Amino acid sequence: MSFHVDSEVGLLKQAIVHRPGLELSRLTPANVEELLFDDVMWADRARQEHDAFVVQLEARGVVVHEFATLLAEALDQPGAREFLQDRLATATRFGPALDEPLDELVESTDAPLLAELLIGGLLKSDVASLLSAPSLLMEYLAPDDFLLRPLPNHLFQRDNSAWVYDGVSVNPMAKPARQRETINSRVVYNFHPMFTATEVNFLYGNDSLAHDTATIEGGDITVIGNRAVMIGMGERSTPQGVELLARSLFKAGTVDTVIVVELPKERAFMHLDTVMTMIDRDAFCVYPFLPSALRSFTLRAVGDGGAFKIEENFELWSVVAEALGFDDLRILRTPIDKRGAEREQWDDGNNFLAVAPGVILGYERNVTTNRYLTDEGITVVPVVGEELGRGRGGPRCMTCPIEREAVS
Numbered sequence: 001m002s003f004h005v006d007s008e009v010g011l012l013k014q015a016i017v018h019r020p021g022l023e024l025s026r027l028t029p030a031n032v033e034e035l036l037f038d039d040v041m042w043a044d045r046a047r048q049e050h051d052a053f054v055v056q057l058e059a060r061g062v063v064v065h066e067f068a069t070l071l072a073e074a075l076d077q078p079g080a081r082e083f084l085q086d087r088l089a090t091a092t093r094f095g096p097a098l099d100e101p102l103d104e105l106v107e108s109t110d111a112p113l114l115a116e117l118l119i120g121g122l123l124k125s126d127v128a129s130l131l132s133a134p135s136l137l138m139e140y141l142a143p144d145d146f147l148l149r150p151l152p153n154h155l156f157q158r159d160n161s162a163w164v165y166d167g168v169s170v171n172p173m174a175k176p177a178r179q180r181e182t183i184n185s186r187v188v189y190n191f192h193p194m195f196t197a198t199e200v201n202f203l204y205g206n207d208s209l210a211h212d213t214a215t216i217e218g219g220d221i222t223v224i225g226n227r228a229v230m231i232g233m234g235e236r237s238t239p240q241g242v243e244l245l246a247r248s249l250f251k252a253g254t255v256d257t258v259i260v261v262e263l264p265k266e267r268a269f270m271h272l273d274t275v276m277t278m279i280d281r282d283a284f285c286v287y288p289f290l291p292s293a294l295r296s297f298t299l300r301a302v303g304d305g306g307a308f309k310i311e312e313n314f315e316l317w318s319v320v321a322e323a324l325g326f327d328d329l330r331i332l333r334t335p336i337d338k339r340g341a342e343r344e345q346w347d348d349g350n351n352f353l354a355v356a357p358g359v360i361l362g363y364e365r366n367v368t369t370n371r372y373l374t375d376e377g378i379t380v381v382p383v384v385g386e387e388l389g390r391g392r393g394g395p396r397c398m399t400c401p402i403e404r405e406a407v408s
């Protein structure tokens, strides 16, 4: 069976999530900001909330794969550890004295523990006994200092890989705190039997090139359907990254329209899915105070080699409607004052995960938005996210769909 995501709201059949592990216990007041969290977490409670989220998904028939398990299983496949060794030492750039100890650790650690360390981070003390040559860095670090930083944002599986129709982009991430996530995801997609049993069509990022500013993150990518994709461009996904993915999609022949929406470069607008999500075949939930002057562009394929032409749009929603073949869309903006809207948006009040057309999972705390959407005929399944939300991501951010039906 091969994987494909043919829409944003069609029946969700399979997804990858990450149950938060060791990495959450390693968030401290001193490192949260650098690790892109807003607070330290109560790790056990976050896990309970995540477990409840998975129960909700499974109750709706979604087959849920746990990322750390996939990673551990992939690490036991031939070639996986060598692949990792080649990329980890390069990625960490800790000096030649550490190449060997890191390689040895990768070679000799049991897969489940190695997966835990790759996500949870590696301390100086984890590798000290493996050191055979002098390392100034190791002298400099305290025993409890990180050699590999924890990756708490693996929780947000949406971002470091994204399926677009029948291909996947393993995304070069914008922020240093998240760049190593992509190496872990590449191990999964290139070595896990679930994926190697199929021929994975890599759209972007599955190479060892320096992607520099050509970054793109899944929170910006929405497979709206009908051979079209909408991509946010702002703090995380750059014009260069969007362009490279668009070229690859056009070349693959599965997409003929990419609608690019320019977002303000602010944390509150870090991804497209922080300000809008598609929640039904013809409906979007949109942050009510989204600046009306947002620019957008439509990229249309020209020929079959990846080339495209660009048009700047006067208005976004008519272009999206046209791409979907509708006369009109329902653009649902919660009637709420500015402060209320800002608070709910901060708490992922526009970040919904559809499991079927018009059936969405969202944080329960966004009561005004949830009530409004319910009145509009949408089924909102409430998700508890008192701890999870402190990482600034909601149900859509926490889920990487790998199989989803098209919408008729």
Ligand SMILES: NC(=O)NCCC[C@H](N)C(=O)O
Binding pocket: 035, 036, 037, 153, 156, 158, 159, 178, 218, 219, 220, 270, 271, 273, 274, 391, 392, 393, 394, 396, 397
């Ligand atoms: N798609 C999303 O909006 N993902 C949430 C990412 C939150 C994470 N702390 C980050 O700053 O990247």
